[in-house]
Amino acid sequence: MRYSNVDLHCHSNVSDGSLSPSDVVTRAHQHGVETLSLTDHDTIAGLNEAKNKADKLGMKLIPGIELSCQWRSYGVHILAYDFAIDDETMLQAQRIQTEKRLQRAREIAAKLVHKGLPDVYERALSLSASGVPGRPHFAQALIDEQVVESHGAAFKQYLGSGKVGDVKNVWPSLAEVMDWISTASGVAVIAHPRKYNFSLSKLRLLIEDFKALEGRGMEVIVSGQKPGEVGMLADLCGRNDLLASVGSDFHSPKFAWAEIGRVPALPSSVKPVWTLFR
Numbered sequence: 001m002r003y004s005n006v007d008l009h010c011h012s013n014v015s016d017g018s019l020s021p022s023d024v025v026t027r028a029h030q031h032g033v034e035t036l037s038l039t040d041h042d043t044i045a046g047l048n049e050a051k052n053k054a055d056k057l058g059m060k061l062i063p064g065i066e067l068s069c070q071w072r073s074y075g076v077h078i079l080a081y082d083f084a085i086d087d088e089t090m091l092q093a094q095r096i097q098t099e100k101r102l103q104r105a106r107e108i109a110a111k112l113v114h115k116g117l118p119d120v121y122e123r124a125l126s127l128s129a130s131g132v133p134g135r136p137h138f139a140q141a142l143i144d145e146q147v148v149e150s151h152g153a154a155f156k157q158y159l160g161s162g163k164v165g166d167v168k169n170v171w172p173s174l175a176e177v178m179d180w181i182s183t184a185s186g187v188a189v190i191a192h193p194r195k196y197n198f199s200l201s202k203l204r205l206l207i208e209d210f211k212a213l214e215g216r217g218m219e220v221i222v223s224g225q226k227p228g229e230v231g232m233l234a235d236l237c238g239r240n241d242l243l244a245s246v247g248s249d250f251h252s253p254k255f256a257w258a259e260i261g262r263v264p265a266l267p268s269s270v271k272p273v274w275t276l277f278r
Contacts, residue, residue, distance in 0.1 A: 005034040006274060007261050008062065009079065009191065009222060009247020012038060014046040015066075016134035018252035021046035022053040024260065027253070029057045031261030035274065037064035039079055039247070041134060042097030047085045062277055065090065066191055068097065069177040071206060075168030076196060078177055078210075079219070079245070082277045083186035093180045098132055100170045105133045108165045112138070115164050118145050135159045135166075136251065161197065178213035187276050189217040189245045194229050207240050217243035217273040220266060223258035224249070234267045244270035 011017035012024045019027065021038055028036045036059055038050045044065050054061035063085050067078045083090055109121035120141035124133035127140050139154035148154045159165040181188045190210055193203055207218070220233040221244075237244050244267075250260035266272055 005032055005261075006246060006272075007033045007035075007248050007250070007263065008037040008064065008081065008189075008245050008274070009039050009066070009219065010036070010250035010260050011040050011066075012046045012050070013129035014043055015040035015130065015132070016128075016136045016251060018254070020129075021050040024250070025050050025053040025057065025059065025061070027250075028260045029059055031259070033059065033261040035060045035062065037062040037079075037081055037247070039064035039066045041066050041077075042068055042101055043094050043130065043132075044085065044090055045094070045130065051085065062274070065093075067093065067177045067180070068100075068171045069174045070168065070171045071174040071209065074196060074198075075171060076174065076206065077191035078174070078181070078215075079189040079191045079247075080181040080184070080186040081189065081273070083181070083184040087184045089180055089184040090186075093177075096172070100172070101132045101134070104167045104170045105138075107167045107170070108135070108138055108159075111164045111167070112142075112158060115158070117142070117147055117158070120145055138165060174209065175213055178210075178215065182214055187217065187273060188213075188215045189219060189243075189273055190215065192219055192222045192224075192249065193233060194225060195222075200232075203236070207236065207242070211240060211242070215242075216276065217245050219247060220244040220270060221246040221263050222249050223247075223263060230264075230267065234270050237270050243273040243276065245273045 012021040051061045064081050113119050123141035124137040127137040139151045142148050142154045246266050248260050248263050249258050
């Protein structure tokens with residue numbers, strides 16, 4: 001089978017995706033996905049809607065969330081899985097992260113203005129279905145203001161890693177986020193480990209700290225990887241007794257390179273993280 005029937009990383013319009021939670025599930029079903037996790041950034045607000053649609057379609061939905069945090073001086077994302085949809089710890093985490101995301105959005109807007117760009121905060125806010133704008137909303141706002149021509153250009157010039165609009169210092173620590181996941185009886189996974197542009201030694205250090213905080217897995221396959229990275233990440237999982245995960249990181253049908261359900265199956269050398277799911 002060319003594509004896996006498991007996709008454990010995707011986003012809806014309750015964070016920075018373009019489709020509603022039910023439409024994300026429907027698209028996944030159309031692409032043959034049987035087990036799906038909706039992992040919106042720092043919110044579980046779309047899980048009930050997604051679960052209702054998944055139940056109607058005969059799919060298995062794993063509750064999920066992608067939590068932003070600060071590891072040492074770096075911003076990283078941790079995926080949490082298989083907690084109760086109404087878990088009070090996760091609901092409290094959502095409240096905390098929502099306020100931090102609003103703070104971050106205001107900082108992004110202010111930094112762009114300081115750079116000499118127009119104030120696009122209200123436009124970015126209007127583009128967010130949840131009322132919490134993220135960098136993709138700012139990218140679209142910059143396109144609408146004719147500052148840039150594409151999302152890629154917006155991230156390359158203003159919003160990508162290390163650029164003026166890349167604000168990381170608002171997030172809670174890795175330890176705090178891992179405590180939330182543990183208290184909620186969730187399963188913690190390092191999201192897209194190659195996206196941070198860490199050296200191999202720095203990635204090993206992240207894994208060491210993550211495991212010390214009861215982290216269980218790492219994404220081995222995610223859209224946008226370079227050739228050879230799957231084997232390297234699979235080897236790291238084996239050497240560090242981590243379980244492996246796979247996901248498209250789907251945000252929108254416009255981004256064909258990250259289409260939901262269109263990621264290869266995990267290598268046979270690794271143990272899948274879903275073996276832990278209830």
